[in-house]
Amino acid sequence: MSAIYILWLRELKRYTRSRAQIVASLGQPLLYLLVLGFGLGPVFKRAGNGDYFQFIAPGVIGMSVLFSSIFSGLGLLWDRQFGFLKETLVAPVSRLQIMIGRTLGGATVACIQGLLVMVICLLAGFRPAHFSAIPLALGFMVMIALNFAALGMAIGSGLQDMQGFQLIMNFLVLPIYFLSGAMFPLSDAKNVLKYVTRIDPLSYGIDGMRNVLGASNAAFDPRLDFMVLVVVGAILMVFGAYRFSKIEI
Amino acid sequence: MIRVQNLVKTFGSFTAVNDVSFDVAAGEIFAFLGPNGAGKTTTIKMLTTLLRPTSGAIELDGLDPQTRQNAVRQRFGIVFQDPSLDGELTALENMEIHGVLYHVPHKVRRQRTEELLNLFELWERRKDQVKKFSGGMKRRLEIARGFLHTPKILFLDEPTLGLDPQSRNQLWNHVKKVNEAEKVTVFLTTHYMDEADRVAHRIGVIDHGKLVTQGTPKEIKEQTGSESLEDAFLKLTGSTIRDESANSTDQLRQFAKMWSGGRR
Numbered sequence: 453m454s455a456i457y458i459l460w461l462r463e464l465k466r467y468t469r470s471r472a473q474i475v476a477s478l479g480q481p482l483l484y485l486l487v488l489g490f491g492l493g494p495v496f497k498r499a500g501n502g503d504y505f506q507f508i509a510p511g512v513i514g515m516s517v518l519f520s521s522i523f524s525g526l527g528l529l530w531d532r533q534f535g536f537l538k539e540t541l542v543a544p545v546s547r548l549q550i551m552i553g554r555t556l557g558g559a560t561v562a563c564i565q566g567l568l569v570m571v572i573c574l575l576a577g578f579r580p581a582h583f584s585a586i587p588l589a590l591g592f593m594v595m596i597a598l599n600f601a602a603l604g605m606a607i608g609s610g611l612q613d614m615q616g617f618q619l620i621m622n623f624l625v626l627p628i629y630f631l632s633g634a635m636f637p638l639s640d641a642k643n644v645l646k647y648v649t650r651i652d653p654l655s656y657g658i659d660g661m662r663n664v665l666g667a668s669n670a671a672f673d674p675r676l677d678f679m680v681l682v683v684v685g686a687i688l689m690v691f692g693a694y695r696f697s698k699i700e701i
Numbered sequence: 702m703i704r705v706q707n708l709v710k711t712f713g714s715f716t717a718v719n720d721v722s723f724d725v726a727a728g729e730i731f732a733f734l735g736p737n738g739a740g741k742t743t744t745i746k747m748l749t750t751l752l753r754p755t756s757g758a759i760e761l762d763g764l765d766p767q768t769r770q771n772a773v774r775q776r777f778g779i780v781f782q783d784p785s786l787d788g789e790l791t792a793l794e795n796m797e798i799h800g801v802l803y804h805v806p807h808k809v810r811r812q813r814t815e816e817l818l819n820l821f822e823l824w825e826r827r828k829d830q831v832k833k834f835s836g837g838m839k840r841r842l843e844i845a846r847g848f849l850h851t852p853k854i855l856f857l858d859e860p861t862l863g864l865d866p867q868s869r870n871q872l873w874n875h876v877k878k879v880n881e882a883e884k885v886t887v888f889l890t891t892h893y894m895d896e897a898d899r900v901a902h903r904i905g906v907i908d909h910g911k912l913v914t915q916g917t918p919k920e921i922k923e924q925t926g927s928e929s930l931e932d933a934f935l936k937l938t939g940s941t942i943r944d945e946s947a948n949s950t951d952q953l954r955q956f957a958k959m960w961s962g963g964r965r
Contacts, residue, residue, distance in 0.1 A: 458801040466789045469830075535785030542749055543802035544774040701751060 455545040456553040463524065463557025467564070474568075481516045481569045485509065485576060488635065501637060502668045509570075509578040510589070510661035511634030514596055517566040518632075518654055521597045522625055524558025525604020525692070529611045538701055551696040555605050555689070559597035566593045581666020588664035595681040596657035600628075602685065605692035609699050628654050638671035656680040702727040702854055702886040703748065708757035710743055717743040719910035720757075725903075727853075730880055730887040732901035734894070734934060737943045740910040741890045742782060745858050748888070749779055762853050775803065778847030779856040784839055788832030792823055792842050795831060796849060803850035810849070817845040821875055837868030841875065848879055855879075857889040861896060869893070873900050894931040904930075908938040 467474070489505040489512075496504035531537040540550050570589070580586060607620055632654035633641070641649050649655050660677030662670040703725040710718040718740040725731040735741050746752040748759060750766045750773055759766055766773045786795050793814065800810035818824040821841040831839060840860055847855050857876070861869040873896060880887050891897055897904055898918045905915040914921060914937060918930055927933040 454801050454804075458798050462787065462790065462794075462798060465794065466787075469789050534788075535781065535783055536787045537785075538751075538781055539785040539799070540802065542751065542774055542779055543799075544771040544804065545802050546771075 455543075455549045456556065459540070459550060459553025460557040460560065463554065463561055467561040474565075477516070477520065477565060478568060478572070480519075481512045482572060484515065484635075485512045485569075485573065489576075505576075506578060506667045507637070507662070507669055508635060509573040510665055510667060511632070511658050513566050513569050513573065513589075513593065514632065514654060514658040514661060515629055515634055516569045517562045517593055517596045517657075518600050518629060519625065520565040521558055521562035521600040522604040522607075524561060524601055525555070525606070525608040526611060526617060526620065527558075528554075528605065528608030529613075529617060532611075532699075532701065537699075541699070541701065547697045547699075548693055551605060551693050555598070555601045555692065558601040558604065559594070562597035562601060563590070563593050566597070585664045585666060589661045592657055592660040592664065592677070592681070595660075595678065595685060596654065599653050599657070599681060599685045599688055602688035602692040606688065606695040609692075609695040628652055631655070632658050633671065634658050637669040639669055653681065653684045656684075702729070702762060703731075703888060704758075704760040705744075705748070706758045708744070708747065708759065709755045710740075710747060710752065711755045716910050718747070718754075721907065721910070721912045722757075723905050723912060723915055725886060725888060727886055728880070728884045730877075730889070730900055730902045732897040732904045733888065733890045733907065734897055734904060735890075735907035736938055739907045739938075739943075741907060742858060744907070745779075745856055745888070745890065749777060749856055750774055775850065776852055777854040777856060778850065778852035780840070780843045780847050780858065780860050782858040782862065784843065786831045786839055786843060786846075789830060791828050791830055792818065792834075793827045795842065796846055799846045799849050805850050813849055813851070817848055818842075820878070821845040822871075835868075837864050837872070840864060840868070840872060844872065844876065848883070848885070851883065852885065854886045854888060857887065857891075859890055859892065861891060861893060869896065876900070894929065894934055898930040906934065906937050913937050 485508065489508050493504040496502070496507070501507070528537065541547070580589070607624070611617060611620070631649050631652045633649055634654070638649050638655060638659065656672065656677040659670055659672050660674050660681070663674035663677065705724070706722050708718055708721045709716070721744065733741050733744065743752065747754050748761065748766065750770050753767060761773050762776050764773050764776070790798070796814045796818070797810065800814065805813070815824065818827055821844065823838060823842055823845065826834070826838070831842065834842065844857070844860065861872060864872065876887060877900060879885055889901070901918060903915065903917055904921055906913045906921070914924065916924065922928070922930060922933050925933040925936045927936060
C-alpha cells in the first residue's frame with residue numbers, strides 16, 4: 453500500500469511543480485471552448501440545437517481529462533529512458549503495485565486538470581442545471597481519467613521512441629477525442645459515424661457529464677454511460693497491468 | 702555472497718554471456734571489466750533480477766534471483782549505467798521514495814538518509830530539485846540512495862562515466878568508506894582501469910561473453926607480464942574497437958538533450 457501511495461504522491465508532486473505546463477495545458481481547452489463555443493454558437497442555435505456553449509463545455513472538460521490522463525501513461529517513455537522506471541522496477545515491490553500507483557496518480561492529476569477547466573467553463577458562463585450536479589459530473593470525470601490513464605499505461609509500456617509517440621497522438625488520442633461527440637451531438641450521428649462513436653469509451657464519459665450537468669442533446673441513459681465506463685475501465689486496467697508486467701529494460 | 706555458475710544468456714542466435722562462472726566473497730570489492738558489448742551489463746541485469754538467464758545458476762546471499770525475486774531485491778542496491786533519479790523531485794524526496802519502496806521503517810529512513818547525505822556531501826542541497834545537480838552530485842546521490850536500505854551487495858554499472866577526475870576520486874573514496882564501515886560487497890564495472898586497480902580487491906575480465914581471467918589486480922598484471930592494468934587489459938582483450946550501434950535510447954537521449962538545452 454505504501455508503495456502505491458508514494459508513487460501516487462510522486463505524480464502529484466511532479467504535476468504541481470510544473471506550473472508552466474499547467475498553464476500551457478489549459479491553453480488548448482480554452483481555445484476550443486472560446487473559439488468553437490462562441491464561434492459556432494449562432495450556427496448551432498439556428499439549427500435548432502440550443503446553446504452550443506452549454507453543449508461543448510462538458511466536451512472540453514472531457515478532452516482535458518483525456519489528454520492529461522493518457523499523457524501520464526505515455527510519460528512512461530520518459531521515465532524508461534531517463535531512468536526512474538528502472539529504480540522502481542528493481543525495488544522489492546510487485547509490478548502491479550507500481551502500475552496502480554502510477555495510474556492512480558495520473559488519473560488524479562487528470563481530474564485536477566478537468567476541475568480547472570470546469571472552473572474556467574463556469575467563469576466563462578457555463579451553467580449546470582443545478583450545482584449539486586457537479587459532484588456527479590466529477591464522478592464521470594474520475595471514470596474517464598481512470599479509463600485513459602490505464603490505456604496510456606498499456607501503450608506507454610511498449611513505447612520506445614518519440615516517433616511512436618506521434619503515431620499514438622495522431623492515430624489514437626485525436627480520433628478518440630474527435631469521435632467522442634465532444635463537439636457534435638451524437639444523437640444526430642448517421643451511418644458509420646454512429647457506430648464508430650459508439651465504440652469510443654470517451655463518448656460515454658462526455659455523454660454522462662452532459663446528462664448530469666443538464667445540457668440538452670445527451671444521447672444515452674446516464675446509467676448506461678456509467679456502466680460502460682466501469683466495464684471498459686476494468687478491461688483497460690487489466691490490459692494496462694498486463695502490458696506493464698511485460699516491460700523489459 | 703555472489704555465486705555464478707555456467708551462466709549463459711542468448712538473444713536469438715547471439716550469445717551475450719557464454720558459460721561464465723565466478724564467486725564474490727562477502728565484503729569484497731569485485732570489478733567486472735570488459736570492452737563495450739562484452740556482456741557486463743547483461744550479466745548485471747541477470748544478477749539483479751531484470752533478465753532471466755538462458756541457463757546456469759546464480760546465487761545472491763544464498764538465494765536464487767529467479768525464484769526469490771523480492772527477497773533478492775531487498776538485499777542489493779544498484780546504480781545503473783544511466784541516471785535513474787527523478788529530476789523534478791528533491792534529493793530528499795528521491796531518498797524517501799526509495800526508502801518506502803524498500804520497506805525501510807520511517808524512523809530508520811530519516812536517520813539513514815541524513816547520515817548518507819552527509820557522508821556523500823549532499824545534505825546542504827537536500828531540498829534542491831535533482832535536475833539542478835551536477836553530474837557528479839547526481840551520481841553521489843544515486844549511490845547514497847543505493848545504500849539506504851542497508852543492502853548486502855551494491856552493484857555499480859560504470860558509475861564514473863562522464864565524471865571529472867575530482868568527482869571520480871571522491872566517489873570511490875565514499876564507496877570504499879561504506880564498503881569498510883558496513884561490510885557491503887561491491888560489484889562494479891568501469892572502463893577506467895586505474896580505478897579498478899586502485900579500488901577493487903579482485904577483478905574479472907570478460908570479452909565476447911566469456912570470462913577471460915580473474916584474480917587480484919596484481920595477479921592479472923603478473924599473469925600477462927604488464928606494468929599497468931590497462932596494458933594487461935589490452936593484452937587480454939585485444940585492441941580492436943567495438944562499435945555499438947546507436948539504439949532508440951541513444952536517439953531519445955539526444956532528443957532530450959536538445960529539448961532541455963543540454964541540462965541532462
